[in-house]
Amino acid sequence: MLQKPALHTVLSPKLLSLYDISNSVVVIIDVFRATSTIATALYNGASRIIPVAEVQQCIEIGKKLGGITAGERDGKVIEGLSHGNSPAEYPRSFIQGKTLVLTTTNGTKLLHMALNNGASEIITGSFPNLSAVCDHLVASKKNVILGCSAWKDRFNLEDSLFAGAVIQRIQEHFTIHCDSSLMASELYLAQKDNMANFIRKTTHWHRLATYGLEKDLEYCVTPDQANILPIYRNGDLVAK
C-alpha cells in the first residue's frame, strides 16, 4: 500500500522553519482578510494579484503596471494607495481584467517565507475558497503545510479554524502526526455550528469590528462564496 502524504499545520510564521516544506504544497491562510480578498478578487475576474510586503513597492509596481494598489493599516486605506483590504471592494464590475497590487502584513510575510524556504507550490486558502483548496490538495497527492499567517507572529483563532475545516474534509487522504492539526481540527469541529458567535470572541474581531467591518468578517468565515484556487507563479497569484 502506498503511504499517504503528510499534512502539518504551522500556527505562526515564526514556527515555519521547524518544518521541511521543500516537497510540500504550502497553503497560505490569512482569513481576516488577505486570503479572503485574494480569492474574491480572482473569482471576480482579476487577471492577477501581486502580493508585496512594502507600501512603497506597492505604489511603484502599481504605477509601472497600471494596477489597483491596495492595503490598510488600522482599518484605513494606506496613504498613497487607492483601495483597502475588504473583499467587498472587489466586485466583478470593478476588478475584472485588472491587476491588483496588494500589501498586507501577515499573509504576504508568510508567503515570502514559504517561497524562500523552497515550497514546492504555494496556494492561498480562506473560507470563501474552501472547497477549491480541499479538492486541489487531495488531487495533488503531495505533502501539505497549512500555514497560518497569525497576527504579528502570534497565534490566531480564525486561521486555525480554517485549517481545521480543511483537515475535517480531507484527513482520510493524509497521514497526520501533528498536534497543531489535531487541535485545529477539534476546534473547528466544536465551533463549526457556532462560527458567527465564536469569531466574535477573537482578538482580531475586536480589532477590526471597531472599524465597522462586521459584515466583512462574517463573509470571511462563510464557505465557498468565491470558490477558485489562487496559485503563486513568478511573483503573481493567479487563478488556476
Place this chain on the structure above:
Amino acid sequence: MLQKPALHTVLSPKLLSLYDISNSVVVIIDVFRATSTIATALYNGASRIIPVAEVQQCIEIGKKLGGITAGERDGKVIEGLSHGNSPAEYPRSFIQGKTLVLTTTNGTKLLHMALNNGASEIITGSFPNLSAVCDHLVASKKNVILGCSAWKDRFNLEDSLFAGAVIQRIQEHFTIHCDSSLMASELYLAQKDNMANFIRKTTHWHRLATYGLEKDLEYCVTPDQANILPIYRNGDLVAK
C-alpha cells in the same frame, strides 16, 4: 475599579520573545513529564531540584552536591545519570531531603529563556499541582504568562490542555485578550471529561507509550496528586 492583570498563553518557546514578560509570573508547563516530575519530587520532600540543560552539567553538579542525577532521551535513562524522568521514580521513601539534578529538553530550555528575558517570577505547573498554581496566580495579582514548553518548539496538546485548565479556573481574575488562551480554554472545556482518551491521540503519547509509560502519562493528566508550588530561586526549584 482597578484593572485586572493580563494573562497570556505562549504556545512554544519560539514565541516567547513576542511577549513582554518583565512584570509577569511565568508558569513553565511541561506536562509530559518534566513539570509533573518536579511537582511530585518536591511534594515528596526533595529539598530542591536543579534544572540543567546539558547532560555533562547534570553529572558535574550531581557529583559536586551529592545529588540524584536524572534525565532521559527516547524513554531511557541517559548514560552517566542515575534516574529517569518518571514521577513514579520519586516516592517519599527515596527522594525526601535529597537534591535532584534534572536535565530535560523542552521545559529546562523555556525556564532559562524566561529567566534571561527577565521574568518577575518563575514557577512550574502541571496537573499534579494544578490547584497550587491557580491559588498562587490569583493571590499574586500580577500579569501571568502560561508558558508551554512544547516539543522541540512544536506546539503540543498536553501543555495547552493544562493552560486551559488553569484559565478555566482563574479567568474571572484576569484580563484575557489572547487567542492562544481562548483556544486552550475551549480545548480543555471540550476534552476535560474525556482526557484519558484524548491524550491518547497526541503525538507525545505515541512517542512515549512506545516505551510502556501509559501509567505515567495518565498520572500526568490527573489533578492535584502532588499539590505543591515549585518556585525558582537562585538556580533551584524549591517548594514555596
